[in-house]
Amino acid sequence: MTHSLRLALLAVLAVLLGACAPKISLYPDYSAPLLEQHISGQGENKIALVYVTGPITTNPRKSFGLNSVTRPSVVQETVAQLHKAGSDPSVRALVLIVDSPGGTVVASDLLYTELMKFRRITNKPIVVQMLNVAASGGYYLSLAANLIHATPSTITGSVGTIFVSPQVYGLMDKLGLGATVIKSGRYKDIGSPLRPSQKEELKALQNMIDSMNSRFLKLVKTQRKLDQKALNAVAEARVLLAGEALELGLVDAIGYTDSAIAEAKKLAGITGNARVIAYRRTQYPDDNVYNTATGQWAQDSFLQNTGVQINLFPNLPTGFYHLWAPELSPSASQF
Structure with missing residues (x-):
């Protein structure tokens, strides 16, 4: 065999192997559209x-x-999935899998509002299935569902609001650093990490927290139809295991994803078989209901697996949160 023929054969072999090789992307392209993926059933x-x-x-x-x-x-990823489910007449119901400690006040409210809009426009029922944690903002958005299910070990509750502001002025003093702030009004730099907060500033922030939290509690009372005794217990903002949440009326049942799917079928009036689907940017082999990813990578957490508070700052900016995050303070905090 001549040298040129060997090169030609090697080139053909490389092309064939390249065509057969699985496509692997270390850095996935999130501009890829969400596509319907079959999970189970027919x-x-x-x-x-x-x-x-x-x-x-x-x-x-x-x-x-x-x-x-x-x-x-x-928020963007969830709303995109809602739009796909809402525009498909074959989708008769939605099972919302929630595994979240919460988030910002605005983002939590946006998802609640979008879910309520989905129900109103499409008339399709929603059943929430809580996994590890569905606390604070994770519970807030769950209030939009027709039914809420939790596993026996789900952590939920934490119905409350927190203002987070990192403090660096102590460190700056030690390093001999300072900052000049010129402001137009006495409250313009309220919550500044560069100085201690004044008493009247803390009072103003507390009033804002109380107002935001009042809306949260009002939604809980309305959507879950709680009596005053149960609402008072919820207002303590404690985290709860599923059993206590069931007793207080925060969830409707304790079970797993298969029971949530069965309830969704029942609410949708489906008597026969149904196909369970999900929307993903990546096709997974052996896909099932426990795959919570829409793309190749799981989401980062606020805390990035670190217990050092200074590392929280880039990922948890100053603001108001419906969030259960005990790592934020070594002492007891209001949530």
């Missing part, structure tokens, strides 16, 4: 699984590493 009627996982924000998420990837925010 039939014309569909039950759509929509996942809300991780901290709830309107900010795009960036992965860490040399080649960082920007991914859609939790």
Whole structure:
């Protein structure tokens, strides 16, 4: 065999191997559209699984590493899935898988509002299935569902509001650093990390928290039809296991995703088989209901697996949150 013939055969072999090789992307392209993926079951009627996982924000998420990837925010990704489920007449009901400690006040409210709009416009029922944690803002958005299910070990509750503001003035004093702030009004730099807050500033922030939290509690009372005794217990903002949440009326049943799917079928009036689907940017082998990813990578957490409070700052900016995050303070905090 001549040298040129050997080169030609090697070239053909490389092309064939390249065509057969699986496509692997270390840095996935999140401009790829969400596509319907079959999870289980058969039939014309569909039950759509929509996942809300991780901290709830309107900010795009960036992965860490040399080649960082920007991914859609939790709000954007969830709303995109709602639009797909709402525009498909074959989708008869939605099972919302919630695994989140909460997030910003605005983002939590946006998702609640979008879910209520989905129900109103499409007349399709929603059943929430809580996983590890569905606390604070994770519970807030769950209030939009027709039914709420939790696993026996789900942590939920934490119905409350918190203002988070990192403090760096002590460190600056030690380093001999300072800052000049020129402001137009006495409250213009309220919550500034560069100085201690004054008593009247703390009072003003507390009033804002109380107002935001009043809306949260009002939604709980209205949507869950709680009596005053149960509402008073919920207003303590404690985290609860599923059993106590069931007793207080915060959830409707204790079970797993299969029971949530069965309830969704019942609410939709489906008597026969139904196809369970999800919307993902990546096709997964052996896909099932426990895959909470829409793309190749799981979401980053606020805390980035670190217990050092200074590392919280880039990922937890100053603001108001419906969030259960005990890592924020070594002492007891109001949530």
